[in-house]
Amino acid sequence: MSEAVLIPHNSTEEWKLPSRGIVGMACLILAEAAIFIIFIVAYIFYIGKSLTGPTPHDVLSLPIFATVCLLSSSLTVHFAVNAVHVGKRTLSSLWLAATVLLGGIFLTTTALEWYHLIYRDGLTIRTNLFGTTFYSLVGLHATHVIVGLILLAFALLFSLRGDLTPKHSERLEVLSLYWHFVDAVWVVVFLVVYVLGR
Amino acid sequence: MATQSPVNAILDETTSSSTHPSALQILHDWLTTADHKKIGLMYIGYALLFLVVGGFQAILMRIQLAIPNNHFVSPQAFNQLFTMHGTTMVFFVGMPVLFGFGNYLIPLMIGARDMAFPRLNAFSFWIAAFGGFLLYFSYLGAPGLSGAGSAPDVGWWAYAPLTARAFSPGHSTDYWTLAILISGIGSIGTAINIVATILCMRCPGMKLSRMPLLVWIYLVMAMMVFVTISPLTAAQIMLLLDRYLGSHFFDTQAGGSAVLWMHFFWVFGHPEVYVLILPTFAFANEIIPVFSRKAVFGYPAMVAATVAIGFISLSVWAHHMFTVGMGPGANTFFVLATMTISVPTGIKIFNWLATIWGGKIHFTSSMKFAIGFLFQFLVAGLTGIMLGSAPFDWQLSNSYFVVAHFHYVLVGAILFMLFSAFYYWYPKMTGRMLSEKLGTWHFWLFVIGFHLTFDLMHIPGILGMPRRIYTYEADRGWMMWNLLISCGAVIQTVATLIFVYNLIWSYFKGPVAGADPWDAWTLEWSTTSPPPSYNFAVIPGVSSRRPLWDLKHPEDPDSNYE
Ligand SMILES: [Cu+2]
Numbered sequence: 001m002s003e004a005v006l007i008p009h010n011s012t013e014e015w016k017l018p019s020r021g022i023v024g025m026a027c028l029i030l031a032e033a034a035i036f037i038i039f040i041v042a043y044i045f046y047i048g049k050s051l052t053g054p055t056p057h058d059v060l061s062l063p064i065f066a067t068v069c070l071l072s073s074s075l076t077v078h079f080a081v082n083a084v085h086v087g088k089r090t091l092s093s094l095w096l097a098a099t100v101l102l103g104g105i106f107l108t109t110t111a112l113e114w115y116h117l118i119y120r121d122g123l124t125i126r127t128n129l130f131g132t133t134f135y136s137l138v139g140l141h142a143t144h145v146i147v148g149l150i151l152l153a154f155a156l157l158f159s160l161r162g163d164l165t166p167k168h169s170e171r172l173e174v175l176s177l178y179w180h181f182v183d184a185v186w187v188v189v190f191l192v193v194y195v196l197g198r
Numbered sequence: 199m200a201t202q203s204p205v206n207a208i209l210d211e212t213t214s215s216s217t218h219p220s221a222l223q224i225l226h227d228w229l230t231t232a233d234h235k236k237i238g239l240m241y242i243g244y245a246l247l248f249l250v251v252g253g254f255q256a257i258l259m260r261i262q263l264a265i266p267n268n269h270f271v272s273p274q275a276f277n278q279l280f281t282m283h284g285t286t287m288v289f290f291v292g293m294p295v296l297f298g299f300g301n302y303l304i305p306l307m308i309g310a311r312d313m314a315f316p317r318l319n320a321f322s323f324w325i326a327a328f329g330g331f332l333l334y335f336s337y338l339g340a341p342g343l344s345g346a347g348s349a350p351d352v353g354w355w356a357y358a359p360l361t362a363r364a365f366s367p368g369h370s371t372d373y374w375t376l377a378i379l380i381s382g383i384g385s386i387g388t389a390i391n392i393v394a395t396i397l398c399m400r401c402p403g404m405k406l407s408r409m410p411l412l413v414w415i416y417l418v419m420a421m422m423v424f425v426t427i428s429p430l431t432a433a434q435i436m437l438l439l440d441r442y443l444g445s446h447f448f449d450t451q452a453g454g455s456a457v458l459w460m461h462f463f464w465v466f467g468h469p470e471v472y473v474l475i476l477p478t479f480a481f482a483n484e485i486i487p488v489f490s491r492k493a494v495f496g497y498p499a500m501v502a503a504t505v506a507i508g509f510i511s512l513s514v515w516a517h518h519m520f521t522v523g524m525g526p527g528a529n530t531f532f533v534l535a536t537m538t539i540s541v542p543t544g545i546k547i548f549n550w551l552a553t554i555w556g557g558k559i560h561f562t563s564s565m566k567f568a569i570g571f572l573f574q575f576l577v578a579g580l581t582g583i584m585l586g587s588a589p590f591d592w593q594l595s596n597s598y599f600v601v602a603h604f605h606y607v608l609v610g611a612i613l614f615m616l617f618s619a620f621y622y623w624y625p626k627m628t629g630r631m632l633s634e635k636l637g638t639w640h641f642w643l644f645v646i647g648f649h650l651t652f653d654l655m656h657i658p659g660i661l662g663m664p665r666r667i668y669t670y671e672a673d674r675g676w677m678m679w680n681l682l683i684s685c686g687a688v689i690q691t692v693a694t695l696i697f698v699y700n701l702i703w704s705y706f707k708g709p710v711a712g713a714d715p716w717d718a719w720t721l722e723w724s725t726t727s728p729p730p731s732y733n734f735a736v737i738p739g740v741s742s743r744r745p746l747w748d749l750k751h752p753e754d755p756d757s758n759y760e
Contacts, residue, residue, distance in 0.1 A: 018398050019398065020314040023314075027390040027424060028390060030424040030425070033428075035431055037429075038428070038462060038465075045458060125444065126446075128446070132447060
């Protein structure tokens with residue numbers, strides 16, 4: 001009953017397969033990108049279609065500083081991965097701390113921007129189509145930043161405790177892929193919301 | 199067909215434990231499992247459960263429509279029935295049953311011991327299962343609980359502005375949105391797992407060009423899930439924002455667009471059809487060659503056609519929207535794109551015919567259903583071409599002709615091939631053969647019931663009967679057709695009950711299958727039936743597309759021809 005044929009395994013040829021962590025993250029990024037595309041399409045479709053004010057031109061200003069912070073955090077996380085790869089613990093903690101700090105600054109600027117928009121300009125998600133699409137798109141991106149920051153903070157914690165050894169470098173690399181994606185999305189959001197939409 | 203493998207069999211000693219586990223232990227085992235085979239079987243069982251529920255809803259609707267001026271169910275209940283039937287069949291039958299087969303078969307076919315992320319796999323299953331539970335929980339409770347006691351009734355595509363707070367008070371639409379959002383997360387998780395498993399877990403020698411076609415097609419299907427389910431997820435988030443935070447995405451009063459929802463829904467909705475049917479193509483690619491005793495014809499063409507279908511199907515969604523008034527430019531584009539997709543599907547059909555051609559055909563129940571699939575898929579494709587041309591669609595959009603067309607795809611093609619897959623892989627999953635006698639009854643009754651229902655359903659559509667209609671006047675001339683359609687539905691129900699009985703009876707009394715009852719060629723047949731939890735005692739190595747052929751015919755292995 002429990003018969004099974006045995007297929008011999010000839011180990012002469014080399015057999016290399018891609019890392020499942022990186023493939024899995026690439027797939028997740030593809031799926032997330034599709035979600036962002038729909039929100040961006042909605043944003044572009046509704047540019048200039050609000051029936052009432054305020055308009056983007058009235059209330060939005062270019063978040064240059066926040067953008068610089070977020071984009072440089074892509075560099076710092078890359079350096080952190082390199083540091084973990086060669087086993088330099090202090091250096092990796094330092095770069096991870098810098099990444100978390102830069103991401104934190106970005107989030108704070110977003111929070112301040114929203115605070116002003118809501119209390120100074122009276123723009124909420126219910127005000128008009130601009131408010132609807134702006135808060136949902138920027139909010140969706142900010143949610144991803146928060147998730148990334150939580151994961152990076154854990155990585156920093158592990159690094160400070162000395163648990164982040166070279167054998168974990170691939171995991172940190174997977175996380176850094178996610179972070180690069182979040183940054184890349186910001187470039188698109190920036191162009192659509194603050195350049196094209198204004 | 200008994201196993202004739204010329205190689206020495208090995209005995210698997212670890213499975214024969216003498217103590218019997220208690221029922222509680224078995225339950226604990228299944229609830230906490232991360233084994234791809236158990237998760238696959240749970241997906242399949244869960245889908246079968248919902249298949250019965252969705253079928254029951256269909257029967258209720260057919261009783262309601264069998265005669266004119268009928269009041270068998272209330273109009274409100276009827277709206278809930280067609281909404282729940284559609285939603286259930288697409289999201290809680292189609293997706294889980296296909297993910298179930300994929301989960302079960304892919305690691306076995308590529309010589310792996312599990313999926314790439316076993317715990318993500320379990321998570322995806324349970325969250326999808328929770329989505330189904332949430333959808334049906336809407337039937338419970340009382341209107342007193344903020345209208346919680348009402349099932350969704352906005353149709354399975356839930357067009358705006360019907361879903362707005364003003365027109366859909368209470369929580370029925372929220373149940374619909376959340377159930378789909380949640381099960382979508384499960385779908386993305388499983389799709390990630392499928393891609394990572396296929397790319398990263400193949401056994402030595404299993405190059406991409408040697409993978410069974412089933413695995414190839416599941417790879418394309420999983421890639422499509424990312425770009426198909428995600429837009430729906432995004433649209434559901436927007437709908438939730440509209441309903442809960444008062445945003446205006448689909449609120450025409452504030453300048454929002456109801457047509458935007460249509461686009462977002464069908465950007466999901468059309469490729470979803472291909473997400474559902476590609477796995478059944480995958481089954482056909484394994485089953486038809488084995489029962490024709492020939493290697494599949496045109497392997498590279500099959501792969502290319504699958505990838506082509508994947509891409510083209512992303513650009514045809516608005517053929518569901520010809521009556522919206524998109525203008526001649528957009529209409530022409532979507533007509534042409536829709537016509538283009540018949541090229542790769544035509545290639546597939548010709549390849550299957552060429553595989554059967556000159557073969558030594560074994561007419562098992564599995565093969566019978568596969569042949570039914572071929573024929574009915576062709577007919578469904580032909581009515582698809584009719585509806586895909588805008589002027590024709592203007593006449594028949596939203597009529598029973600459309601309902602007949604897509605049921606021809608979903609039942610005539612997808613469900614038929616699924617039945618075929620059940621007859622083919624049930625021996626591997628349980629160690630027992632399904633009864634061929636009951637299978638023959640199942641097949642012929644289902645064929646008769648299917649054609650009675652869905653061939654005839656085209657006619658009231660042409661005569662002007664709109665879909666989703668609650669009842670109709672006697673003088674419309676639709677009565678005889680509807681009565682016959684309903685009779686066909688009863689015959690299909692009887693056939694399905696025979697199938698369910700066969701599944702249960704054969705589990706206990708069916709003939710013992712052995713490892714390789716069909717004398718097949720792919721790796722899943724090289725291990726025991728059912729396989730041990732680690733699948734393969736030794737990780738196999740392959741040197742051609744048909745490793746078991748090579749084993750059984752060392753004098754003329756496939757690897758000589760690669
Ligand atoms: Cu379509």
